[in-house]
Amino acid sequence: MDMASDDVVVDGVRLAYRDSGEGEAVLLVHGTPSTSYEWREVAPRLEAAGYRVITYDLLGYGRSERPVDRDTSVAGQTALLDGLLAELGLDDVSVVAHDIGGAIGLRLALDRPQRVRRLMVLDTVSYDSWPSETWRAVIDDHLGEYHGLSQEEFDALLTRQLEMTVSEPARMTGDVLAAYLAPHRSATGRASFFEHQVRHYDSRYTEELTGRLGDLAVPVRILWGEEDRWQPLHYAHRLATDIPGAELRVVPGAGHFVMEDAPERVAEEILDFLGAN
Template sequence: MLTGDAIVAGARLAYRYTPGDDTLVLLHGTPSHSFIWRNVIPDLEASGRGVLAYDLLGFGASERPVGRDTSVTAQAGLLGELLAQLGIERCTLVAHDIGGAIGQIFATRHPERVAKLMLIDSVSYDSWPSETWRRIIRDHLAEHAAMPQAEFERMLTGQLAMTVTEPMSAEVLDAYLAPHRTPLGRASFFEHQVRHYDSAPTERVAPLLRTLRMPVRILWGEDDRWQPLSYARRLAADIPGAELVTVPGAGHFLMEDRPRRVVEEIGQL
């Protein structure tokens, strides 16, 4: 297993990589980082498959460069460069939330590099951001970025509570909040994440989904409060041969609510 940092296009990405056959690349979403895969990675590694998980630029332990484009479109470009640097010519993408947008963009741009694709509770089409975040981004982003730390953590805690069907433990919640518990971390949340909550990239890629020919599985928590199941059905209808699997009693952070089920579904890719 290799852990550390890779310098990709002049930026530092924190990653964990276990080489093996048929490499699985795990793409997280927001507001999270690669920590979300912690209950999934060990079993995947034990199966003998290669596993790469990394923090997107501006997230988790990766660099948070001022003025750098960290949109899903830019992240798709960084994904390609990271794979090349690690010598991964072809992989299976397992992509959650905005990671799903990155996966859609990368798979339609470079289908020869994607053997299989799994989208887990993914943003798509015009499914994001919520109307509340649209208003904040449009009218109040500077105010929110300047809010006191305690108020910011209450807001983010409320957001995280909506991602699961069972409350997170204090330890798990702390791990999600940890990257944002400094002035830089709080500013980065708005600069590198919220500022790029924008459906334009997923609306642009939508017509290209019909061109995908690799096996595609769509995995969705039936109680997802952020990405309605109707979008999963739309993806399944638009991607040729895509299989839709829904998980009862699970929310948006499927890897928190049902990690064993996620491992089982990935194992069928």
């Protein structure tokens, strides 16, 4: 299933998206290194339950435009998300967001609370949790010289990172691994990966939210893979303490890409959350 089959122009840039189903609107925001592809086993379950589901590729990711002169940080992506909702005619929406998408969702809920009906964050970056140790090594070793990487070297680098996202390595092989690597199968794709994603792995975008988490005024659920090697579980507990009324659910046997390890559980949690509020 193509999770970003259509295009819309937001603030002068093209975003690839998919809008399917009828009913209450639910927006799924992906993380990094990823695209809306990560929601392929979750979105159909939500649609079948009677929800309108919107997925999209962040600017500089997947099928969306890769401009050389636009801010693709968490802050820049939050402004674009606000514009995307306006383009789609959505006054408010339930947001389900993963990894850096979680930080985008939190910023949107704080800066534009009227836009967010409820918020679920999955294995989100927060506080000083990112970049992880292995991503810091990638930044130190390659950010300034990535043009010298061959396709084979790049694929090996990203594969090593992607293998850390799941608790069961076999889940990140074959067609699934190929789909995660596909947006970067060119010199432009490799450059975009470093310029639009890695260059913006910066915890200041989440640390500046720390003192504001207590101001969140929407229902929040936190879903976390117990075996997440990038975002350790103690960050989930800290968020649950700092966000008023937040509810934490932990998924045993799941890693950072919890929707790859446990798509049925993720869909069940989302549906439960949507129905509970």
